[in-house]
Amino acid sequence: MSNENIITVGDLEFPPRKVWLKTYGCQMNYHDTERILSHLGSLNFTLAEEQHDADLVIFNTCAVRDLANQKFYSHLGEAKHLKERTDIDPQTGLKKNVIVAAGGCIAQTEGKELVAKYKQLDFAFGTDVIDNIGEMVYRAYAGEKKFTVTSWDRSDNYSIETKITQGTPQAFVNIIKGCDKFCSYCIVPFTRGREKSRRLDEIVKDVSRLVEYSGIQEVTLLGQNVNSFGKDHGESLAQLITELDKINGLELIRYTTSHPYDVSDELVDVHRTAKKLANHLHLPVQSGSNTVLQRMLREYTIEHYLGLLAKMRKANPNMIISSDIIAGFPNETEEEHQETLKLLELAQFDFIFSYSYSSRKGTKAARMDDVLTEDIRGRRLREIQAKQLGIQEKIRQEMVGKTYRVLVEEKGLNKGVTKWTGRTSCSRIVHFEPETPESNYQWHWVDVEIISVTALSTQGRLVKDYGKKL
Ligand code: SAH
Ligand code: SF4
């Protein structure tokens, strides 16, 4: 190998290497993975398609429900064989030495224990040290073994630059990190720390740069509770969206996730005035029962929540609303569960993410006595999902005959027929057939007329192809 391919950092030489990343959890975690990959580029790493090809394996973990934890532990168990490889590394001529690391929400709270318990794990790192990943990988290649980095950033100023690696016109942009809400069931405030917002000016500059130099046309503003954005600085999400709306070349603005308590009238109004703001709001309600909401420490009532939906739909009549629901919160009665089913009728969500309650160590709900069994939770979850499917099939019938603007993402095979797929401003996935088998619509803006829908799939017909710029 020629020396030109080697990057020298400090005392170490970094030949071209491959990193394999496995992400669990929410969009914040997926974006952190993108940041990690971007930083590792400076140490000569590129993405491995297969774990087998990797020199470095990183698990970006999620702790929100037991299922996410179990998946990680099982994958980490399988990674044991990576440390036992005997094949020769063509880069070094020595036995292949794979480094294994775990980051993210489990590693934030249990990093030390993980490193001590799992022989195959070289190091662990938390959610607040993503931008130090280069340093940690350097330490691992310098021979340091079994370390954990999980410190919180104590400064008031949360300042970063967005990193993108996908080469697509879509970017995730962190605007606030952490969560101060402490809903009684939720582990996130413990794994992501206290709320901290970036400054509005910095974000506007960041997004302008992405639009001007990286061809970004759609941004998703990210945070566990984006509605708290800017509180400490006298700034707000509504102000931020108003400013971003002015950026030439930016076409679509999304944001996630919202907490109903913090949705201001100013934000509702921005859904009327901002032209680029998506016709979609994800507003997790969690339960349809006021008594359960109280035990969840959600700080709003169902009446308040339904009032918000009405205001949003008035501000933007094309607004589509989705939500999260937890089935079987501790001691939820049959009556309380029925109230959730009733709420689904009243709210008319376009889709929901629904989960069976999962007890998380350290949370308030985990300390409540709980009479519910997993069977009851499972049954309630199935009832919620069945009810919602019926509702959304009906709602989506209204799309037939209407035309939607779509940013096309990819092509795939749908029952043996090639179809292109994209998402509407209101977040519905739409499939359509190409004009000719060779037609390529990737990252084109197109208008699609909807011809048929079911609860889970929407088929359309291409009406107009604008190409890559509107
Ligand atoms: N910050 C966001 C999302 C946090 S986690 C919000 O407040 O809406 C995403 C979803 O996971 C939550 O909305 C909730 O529905 C679900 N969730 C969180 N903790 C859970 C638990 N212990 N058991 C089951 N579902 C949970
Ligand atoms: Fe968890 Fe509640 Fe914070 Fe969302 S708002 S991350 S559910 S504590």
Ligand code: F3S
């Ligand atoms: Fe999971 Fe952490 Fe996100 S717990 S949902 S990865 S904030």
